[in-house]
């Protein structure tokens with residue numbers, strides 16, 4: 255079970271403990287570089303950009319909410335992994351599990367001596383959050399799933415997409431702006 259505030263800071267390192275996340279991003283980037291499919295619903299440049307920008311926003315929102323910034327970043331880095339690696343959008347949250355498990359396994363098998371593993375609980379939190387992220391109207395018990403829905407909505411807005419009135423995205427974006435003390439309303 256993922257609890258809220260019990261995340262240890264990595265000993266011996268200064269700064270934010272996000273080195274596991276950085277390594278995961280490089281594994282994902284290596285996979286993305288090898289893709290040859292040109293017939294994609296979503297262009298690869300958009301998928302990669304959205305991965306990085308939601309991941310950075312996630313860290314800030316996690317800090318504000320007392321959540322672990324690295325785990326929030328991992329959730330967001332993985333959230334559209336199916337679309338990034340296949341080009342397909344339909345059911346991409348539901349279908350992401352295979353890629354999440356594959357990439358985390360690759361990470362855990364190759365970084366044993368340098369970095370901590372990504373635990374089963376963390377992997378489960380990522381899978382569960384990604385699975386439900388397309389439904390922006392439902393409020394989740396899992397704080398990381400909620401953070402993903404909020405940050406995904408905000409990032410798409412910042413990229414110029416207008417949220418649909420009934421998509422559930424608009425109230426999420428507005429409440430993020432309020433909580434960040436930014437005087438801006440999406441209407």
Ligand SMILES: [Fe+2]
Pocket residue numbers: 333334346347387388
């Ligand atoms: Fe998505």
